[in-house]
Amino acid sequence: MSSAGVIIPMEAFAPNEPPTFEQLMLPHLDAAYNLARWLLRDPHDAEDAVQEAFLRAHHAFDRFRGANGRAWLLTIVRNVCYSHLRQNRREPEAVAFEDEVHGSTHDPADANAVAWHEVKSALLREALERLPAEYREVIVLHEIEGLSYREVAGVAEIPIGTVMSRLARARGKLQTELLTLTGKGSPHEL
Amino acid sequence: MNCNDTRLLLEAYSDGELDLVRQLELEAHLRACPACALRAKGLATRREVLRDSVPRFAAPPQFREKIQALVRAEAAPATAAGARRPAISWPSFWNFGGAAASLAFVLFIGYTWGNTRARTNAWLDEAVSDHVRSLQAGHLMDVASTDRHTVKPWFAGKLDFSPPVFDLADAGFPLAGGRLERIDGTAAAALVFHRRLHAINLFVWPAADGSVPTHRGAENGFNAESWSQGGLNFLAVSEIPATELDQFAAEYRNRAN
Numbered sequence: 097m098s099s100a101g102v103i104i105p106m107e108a109f110a111p112n113e114p115p116t117f118e119q120l121m122l123p124h125l126d127a128a129y130n131l132a133r134w135l136l137r138d139p140h141d142a143e144d145a146v147q148e149a150f151l152r153a154h155h156a157f158d159r160f161r162g163a164n165g166r167a168w169l170l171t172i173v174r175n176v177c178y179s180h181l182r183q184n185r186r187e188p189e190a191v192a193f194e195d196e197v198h199g200s201t202h203d204p205a206d207a208n209a210v211a212w213h214e215v216k217s218a219l220l221r222e223a224l225e226r227l228p229a230e231y232r233e234v235i236v237l238h239e240i241e242g243l244s245y246r247e248v249a250g251v252a253e254i255p256i257g258t259v260m261s262r263l264a265r266a267r268g269k270l271q272t273e274l275l276t277l278t279g280k281g282s283p284h285e286l
Numbered sequence: 287m288n289c290n291d292t293r294l295l296l297e298a299y300s301d302g303e304l305d306l307v308r309q310l311e312l313e314a315h316l317r318a319c320p321a322c323a324l325r326a327k328g329l330a331t332r333r334e335v336l337r338d339s340v341p342r343f344a345a346p347p348q349f350r351e352k353i354q355a356l357v358r359a360e361a362a363p364a365t366a367a368g369a370r371r372p373a374i375s376w377p378s379f380w381n382f383g384g385a386a387a388s389l390a391f392v393l394f395i396g397y398t399w400g401n402t403r404a405r406t407n408a409w410l411d412e413a414v415s416d417h418v419r420s421l422q423a424g425h426l427m428d429v430a431s432t433d434r435h436t437v438k439p440w441f442a443g444k445l446d447f448s449p450p451v452f453d454l455a456d457a458g459f460p461l462a463g464g465r466l467e468r469i470d471g472t473a474a475a476a477l478v479f480h481r482r483l484h485a486i487n488l489f490v491w492p493a494a495d496g497s498v499p500t501h502r503g504a505e506n507g508f509n510a511e512s513w514s515q516g517g518l519n520f521l522a523v524s525e526i527p528a529t530e531l532d533q534f535a536a537e538y539r540n541r542a543n
Contacts, residue, residue, distance in 0.1 A: 118357045125353060129345035143349050150353055154360045207328035212335040220339050238301070239336040245303050253428050255440060264297045267332065 117157045120165040121150065127166055127241055128173045134236045135177040135229055145180060149173040167243070170251045174233065181229055210271050223273035231266035238263055287315045292322045300329040414508055416467050416476065417487045417523040427463030427478050437464045441475050447518065449475035449490040452541045459486065459534050469521070470495065479534070486524040486534060493519045504528055511535045515542055 128149060132142035149172045153160075160168055224232055230252075237243045237251055238259075248263075249256045292315050298304050299312055316323045345353070429440040438451040444466055453461040459479045467476040467489060474491035497514035498521065504510070509528045512521040513535065522535050 117360075118354075122354065122357060125345045125350060126342070129349070130343045133343040139343075139346075142343075143346075146345070146349075147353065147356065150356060151360070154357065206325060207332040208324065210332070212328075212331045215335060215339065217339045217341060220336075221341055224340060235336070235340070239333070240340055240342050242337075245298075245301070260298055260303070263301070267297070267336070270336075271332075 117154055120160075121153060121157075121169055124166045124169050128169055130240060131170055131173050131233070131236055132177055134224070134232050134240075135174070136180060137225055141180065145176045146173060149176045152176065164247070164250075166241075167247050167250050170237070170241075170243075171253070174251055178229070207267075207271065210274055215274060219274065219277060223270055223277055226273045227266060227269055230262065231269055234259060234263045235266050235270065287311045289315075289319060289322055292316070292319070293325065296322070296326055296329055300326065300333050413469055413487070413489050413521045413523050414510060416469070416489070417485075417508065428465035430463040432461050434461060437461065437477070440464060441466075445473050445475055447492050449477065449518070450516075450542045451477060452538065454479060454534065454537050454541075457533070457537045459537070469519075481524065481526045481530060481534070484524060484526045486522055486526065486531070488538065489519075489521045489523070491519050493517050502528065502532065513539060515539060 125146070128146050129142060132145040132149070133139065136142050136145060149169065153169055153172050156172075224235060227235070233252060234248055237248045238245075243251065245256050245259045245263075248259045252259070254262070292312060295304060295308060295312055299309060304312065316326055429437055431437050431440075432453060432455070434451040434453050438448070441449060441464065451461070451464070455461065459481055462478040462480050462485070464475060464477045467474045469489050469491050472491050472495065474489050477488040477490065479486040479488065493514050494517075498512045498519045500514070501512045502510070508523060508525055509531045510521060510523045511528075511531050512519065514520070520535075520538070522531055522538075524531055524534075526534075
């Protein structure tokens with residue numbers, strides 16, 4: 097399921113004409129929706145956020161210079177989602193602190209603590225939804241959308257080193273949640 | 287490479303994000319160390335399962351059509367837009383009244399600045415607008431840290447110059463963080479300092495396209511002070527009293543010397 101992005105054949109564009117907003121951005125609608133859906137955890141909020149993001153992206157399109165339309169769009173989606181989360185104050189904001197304090201000395205959880213091949217998709221989803229937004233975000237961008245550390249850093253507006261430590265921490269917490277949900281352990285046992 | 291080094295690098299390795307040299311070193315260690323090899327295998331399995339089993343939500347077909355219509359309506363010529371624009375229900379949770387008020391406020395400040403100052407000071411308008419926006423949008427910082435050794439490297443790779451970063455906590459202006467802005471069409475660093483409950487935005491950008499004059503101004507409760515130093519332009523904007531902003535600017539100039 098990892099998608100390495102949508103490849104747009106260059107022949108799709110008329111010669112000598114710059115690609116339109118629709119040609120460049122619409123192929124990334126699913127990526128945009130997926131990120132919003134994971135961040136906001138609600139299908140209607142996700143649609144509202146993606147619509148707002150497309151409007152913002154359209155208005156800012158003349159400033160789009162990069163080659164990576166997907167990362168650019170996802171950055172806007174992310175910002176819209178965070179505004180929404182902040183307004184609704186549903187999220188704890190402790191993650192940045194953890195990155196700073198423990199990022200460099202973090203010892204990753206042993207992935208063998210979970211029998212991964214037995215984990216059902218629905219359980220994985222429930223565990224992921226329990227993580228703070230900043231953790232859901234890096235997992236969704238890296239594991240589902242297949243973004244590189246560098247691309248995740250661009251979208252989430254954090255340094256690459258933070259992407260690495262946050263991703264490790266997020267996957268560790270996901271494991272903890274999975275073990276808790278299956279009743280096989282508490283966070284202390286990891 | 288020992289087991290400790292390996293553990294820290296294993297996740298990046300399983301993500302395929304290690305540089306070649308470290309990857310080869312790590313693989314040599316894995317061949318010699320069964321414990322680390324077992325860890326690596328666990329990570330690889332986890333990664334595989336995460337990639338395959340975390341659901342990816344696809345945009346519902348009706349929503350796709352709506353966005354497509356929206357994009358096409360936006361792309362249509364202005365004259366036709368009114369007639370062809372489909373009925374769009376604006377999301378309820380985006381407080382458009384608030385956004386409009388903010389925009390009006392920013393425009394108002396920009397306008398008054400523009401009228402009282404020379405038209406050429408477009409960057410001043412921008413900086414004041416940025417300052418106001420940073421307070422209202424809750425987007426004061428991209429990197430939140432009181433440590434200049436964290437803030438300064440954060441800008442590396444994002445800007446083609448290196449802004450001098452100092453923590454003026456001992457002078458009563460603790461460093462709070464930084465973010466990226468655009469001033470006068472170029473990328474600028476915005477350093478954020480605190481003064482009691484107020485924020486000071488210090489914009490820094492290269493003076494390549496012209497140095498800003500040394501200037502002090504006050505409009506609508508916002509004070510601004512600009513100077514040019516070491517090939518960089520500096521502009522501090524805040525709602526704190528002019529005397530305090532002046533003190534801040536003087537401290538900063540001294541340390542940057």
